[in-house]
Amino acid sequence: MPDIQTRLIELLHKNLRLKVPIAEITAETPIFGKPGLGLDSVDALEIAVLLDKHFSVRLDDQDPASRAALTTIGSLADFIRTKTGAS
Amino acid sequence: MPHEKVSYRPKPRVPCAPLPGYIVTRGNRLEVARITNLVDMIPHKNPAIWIDRAWLVDVNTAAGSKYIPNRDCPKSETIQHFRPTTLIEMLAQTAACYAAAKAGREAGALGHMRLAQLRDVEFFALPAPPFTIELIVEHVLDYGGKSLWIGRAQIGDRIVCTGRLYLSHGTTNA
Structure with a gap:
């Protein structure tokens, strides 16, 4: 079974129709802006939906940890690991 | 493009709590009583109100309807005063009624919602009027x-529009 980060990248790439080649997305890739995935606030809402659906993890925009998680792919994967207890 | 038909039949579910002043109970539906209530619930004023009525189906879903009379299409050949993109505004106004009713606040207190973005929108051919459009919106999630x-908008069992609507809070486009 692929690890959290790999699953996350695949999910984002497929569902957000990212133009960035999947092989170029790493833990250090910023989620918003350029250089990075170039996502916007509507995409953040979609990410929240995807995390809820696929990992049963809720993003709360009032929670600083949730907001900080949406910095890079790696920080978001770490957030999911923390919330789910996965390694 | 072929589209799977989805028949809209409200299932008996636990209804939302009644909201005084906005909602009346009709069967298992909580229905907005009159269009004057819609005026209170969304920032738009006539003639920019594109739905005749709206009601809550369950805690996540609202429905609305709009009757398009024959006079909006005198020759029954082309839709002259009714454009398919108007369906999006109808869906957005139905969602705004849901948000207002669920919040249960007085007019204007909710904060207006603005259509921020659309994705995966598809339109399908409309029949010649007259017809009644049924609008169904399901609230998925709030964030940021x-x-x-x-x-989705449908006429009978015929879907005429589907899509994902992203509404932002706090501003008005009326």
Whole structure:
């Protein structure tokens, strides 16, 4: 079974129709802006939906940890690991 | 493009709590009583109100309807005063009624919602009027001052529009 980060990248790439080649997305890739995935606030809402659906993890925009998680792919994967207890 | 037909039949579910002043109970539906209530619930004023009525189906879903009379299409050949993109505004206004009713606040207190973005929108051929359009919006999630709604408009069992609507809170486009 692929690890959290790999699953996350695949999910984002497929569902957000990212133009960035999947092989170029790493833990250090910023989620918003350029250089990075170039996502916007509507995409953040979609990410929240995807995390809820696929990992049963809720993003709360009032929670600083949730907001900080949406910095890079790696920080978001770490957030999911923390919330789910996965390694 | 062929589309799977989805028949809209409200299932008996636990209804939302009654909201005084906005909602009346009709069967298992909580229905907005009159269009004057819609005026209170969304920032738009006539003639920019594109739905005749709206009601809550369950805690996540609202429905609305709009009757398009024959006079909006005198020759019954082309839709002259009714454009398919108007369906999006109808869906957005239905969602706004849901948000207002669910919040249960007085007119204007909710804060207006603005259509921020659309995705995966598809339009299908409209029949010649007269017809009644049924609008169904399902609230998915709120995050970062925006909310995601899955909407569809249908005439009978015929779907005429589907899409994902992203509404942002706090501003008005009226």
